[in-house]
Each structure stands twice: as structure tokens, then as C-alpha cells.
Amino acid sequence: MSDSGPQKPRTDVVLAIDIGGTKFAAGLVTARGELIDRTRVEVEKNALPEAHFDSLTGIVRQLMTRAREQHHARIRAVGVGSAGPIARNVESVSPVNIPAWREFPLRARLDDLTGHAVYGDLDAKALALAEGWLGAAQGHPNFCAMTVSTGVGGGIVLDGELLDGMTGNAGHIGHVIVEPNGRRCGCGAQGCLEAEASGLAIEAITGRPPTEPTYEIMQRTGTLVGRAAASVCNSLDLSLVVVGGSVALGFAATFFHAAQVSLDEHCKLTYSRGARITPSRLADSGPLIGAGAVGWRGLRRARRGL
């Protein structure tokens, strides 16, 4: 394969992959976080495991070709953000909404497919990295990022590092207890934030999809998210919470105003007073930039021998 432009230095990129419940997306993310190309494919509901991997292979090969031929870019690694649960570093993935993939060995398969090192993490944690890199938490070494959509997920950055925890699930704040006598959650517990504020919960509570909310439900959802955020800010010494996800962003100012009022009411410690809750700024580029961030972080860690 001849190099058509030897004078021009190649751009280094991470091949970013977002494994969602309804679609797979792939993109090219530079070391500065620019998403220079992207493509996606819908997930077919009832496909077999290999058929899912075939459609992923399609968009990955497309972008590998475009990286080389159109962008004169060199792929340095593959970065993955995946819907959970996952085993650490996407060694295996079992996305709730892709029933055919149960402990699917994604890392090894992508390694075989691309010939590059593969680094992966949960989608919500990838998004937290993206928010800290280029989004609403840019330059902040301490913050929590949340996604309020069909479910509720999140990631927490402390002292500049995304928290992992014992099995890599730290930051999953959908299961902070916000209503001690509240609804039964999908996880089996009672009163979790996810059981009260997720898109699925809202539909169950109101009988309407979260795209057709009443004023009261937008306000209540904000209040509960603010309450969970306050528990996190008080116990982890944070004062910034970034919230994305279709439900939160769809409920817009009504949601964010109620969340801020609730946060103000519950954050009264010297270090948590004045904590802010603010919308994600990355819109629909967030997941791919996040996957790119996971890839670049993996390369840095590999260089440091971690």
C-alpha cells in the first residue's frame, strides 16, 4: 500500500466505537478530541451474535479505509464505550438491550479484526471522560456526569481520574436511594433513582412516554436527580454535576431548574455549597468522543506501563 502524501504528517486517531442498545456507531477521534468522521448502523433486534458482529465489522472496516484513504490518518488504538454490563476493558460485553450478546468477547474480536490494541469502558463512564475533556466539565478535576434516559447511569471523576471501583462499575448513580418508600427498581431494590427518574420509570408512573411529559413530572424528575446528585456531592467533595441523556435534555430548563433547587437545598457544607448541575454540552457526539477518550487514556496508561 503506497502512501499518497509523504510530505504531510499523518494525523493520529483513535477508532472510536459506541455499542448502544439500538445502534452501533464508529468514528475517528484525534488526540485533541476532534471527531473527524463517523458512521452508524442500526442494531437488528433479533439477530444472532455473529450477525451483530458482522454489522459492527462493516462500519469498522469502512472507517479504517476512510482513515487511510480520505483522512491520511493513522489509527493508534481502538476505544470502546459500551452499554453495560461489561467485564473490565470490554473483555466481554452483555448489553441489556442486545440479548444475543451475553458475555460476548468484544475486546479479542475487535483486536483480531483491527490489529490494534482495544481499550473499553462503560458508555456512561466514557461520556464522563468526554465531558471532562471537551464538554461541560472541561478543566474540572472533580465532577460527576450522569445520563438520564431509558435508564440512569453515570461516571465520577475525582482528582482528575475516572473512578473504576472493584468491578469497574463506580459512578453508577442510578441506584442511589432517593425515595426510601418508593418504587421497586429493576435491580430489585426499592427507591433507587432509576426506579423514579428513568424514562422507563416515568412511563410506568405516568402512563405516557417521557417525550410527552407533564410539567409536574419534569419538575419531580429534576428534584430527584438533584437529591441523588447532592448525596454524591456531599459524600465525594464535588461541586459540579453534568447531566445528559434524552430524558434530562428533553425536559430542559424545567428539569434543570428543579434539579438545581434540590441540589441547593441539600448541599450546605462548606465544600458542597454552590454546587452546580448543568446540561451536557456534547450532544450526540458525546458517546463517540467518549469512546475516543477511552482509547487515548488506554494508550497513555500503556505508555506508563500501567
Next chain:
Amino acid sequence: MSDSGPQKPRTDVVLAIDIGGTKFAAGLVTARGELIDRTRVEVEKNALPEAHFDSLTGIVRQLMTRAREQHHARIRAVGVGSAGPIARNVESVSPVNIPAWREFPLRARLDDLTGHAVYGDLDAKALALAEGWLGAAQGHPNFCAMTVSTGVGGGIVLDGELLDGMTGNAGHIGHVIVEPNGRRCGCGAQGCLEAEASGLAIEAITGRPPTEPTYEIMQRTGTLVGRAAASVCNSLDLSLVVVGGSVALGFAATFFHAAQVSLDEHCKLTYSRGARITPSRLADSGPLIGAGAVGWRGLRRARRGL
């Protein structure tokens, strides 16, 4: 000063100091966590700032002499665990129950007094280090340690490191929201764990000191502590919570049983299911061993150039 035993190698120790609300304590802690000597002095309620430091000076000098003359030990550093609030590394301390010390420059004063490097942290975080080193969390890289006594404090260890947070207050789980419509907390918020489960709260709620509890209050306190612990386990991917402090340990099995039931009810995720809440094992040596741990950690970090 002649060395009386040149053949015998000297033991390296940290001079550990515990700044509590009612007493100052000092001890000698070896690199293996042995507390080989200790002494203490009551804090006089209405003393002036310098009088407090004079009584601290008394016990510090005592132990420096005993280290040299009785234990043939070499002091490598000073480690401090202090009641909060503090500025990072005890640069200054303002312990709630020592009104004469407001932003008292403890680090510099102890440095002048001892000639050694001084490393300090909050008492509850120091206790968490001690529990991980030699107590009920020994060998666990991920756990939360809590103190339920006059107030409620704590420390969180993730991936083997004690969390600091933006201002050094991470782990302060007394202000996790457990009763949304609960009592007003000393911090100004409503429904904090500390407003429902601390010794002061129990006295205000029941009209009796926490040393004379009813069965119901022991059980209720355990339930609320378990609820807060569940929020922490679910959101930080932990499955071990160590609880000390006079209220929790005084309420004994009734408290711990209720706390475990509550934790079981709220921890249902794959990674949090089976989380355990267990009593501290260090009894009254905990604070000094913790202060020693802070000192040894400081030395390790200094060696690594952090």
C-alpha cells in the same frame, strides 16, 4: 547524645497525633502498624489557642524522649488525624469542638516543634486508612469506613487509594440524604444521615443520651446507616462497609443486624449484592494507628515525588 545500643538496629516510627474534640493523643507507630507507646491529655474547654498547643507540646515532647530513650526508635515523620474541618495536610485546623482553634496553623507549628515532616488528614479518613491497614478491611482495596458517634464521618478507599476530593473532604458520608422529609441537619440541609443517626441527633429525637438507647432507636439508626451505605456501595462499586464510633459500637448487634438487613434490601446489583457491614476492629487504638498510617503514607508519597 550518645547512642546506648549501637549493635541493635533502630526501629523507625511515625509520631502519631490524634486531635479530638475532647482530648489530644500521641503515639509511636512502626512501619508494620504496631502502636508501641501512647499518651494523652484532656482538652481544656476554655483554653486559649497557645494553651492548647502547650498541652499538645507536652505529650509530643514526652513521646519524642521516650522514642529515643526507651524504645531506641527513630522518628521518621509526624502523622496527624484531626477533627474537621481542616485545610489540606492540616496546613490549618478548626476542630468544631475546639473553638479556640480556628484556622490554627498546625502543620507549621508541629514542624517547628519536632523538626520532622508533618503529614495530616481528617480523623475519619485516617481511621479508614487504619481499617484497611490492620483492621476489618485489611487487604481490601475497595471499602468505606464510617464513624457513627457524636457526628457521622467517614472515608472511602477505591482501587487501594483513600479518596480526597476537591478540598480533601471526600468520604464524609454523614451528609448522604436518607430521609428526604427528615430533620434539619446542623449543616443546614434536610434529611442527612447525620441529622438522623448521630449521637446528637439521637439525643434530640429521643430526649435520652445515646448511651441509654431504646431497642427501636438502635434498630432505626442501623437501618438509616445501612441505607446510606447502600447508596455508597451502589454508586461506587463497593461491597464492604466498616463502621466504628461510640454510637454504632455501643448499639452493637442490634445496630449491625438492622444495618445489614437494610444494606441487603438496597444492594441488589451484580456487584453490590452481598455487600457487608461490619464493626471496626481497632477499638481505641484506631485513631492513633490511623494518624500513623497518614504519616507513613506521606513518607511514601514524598519518596515517589508526589
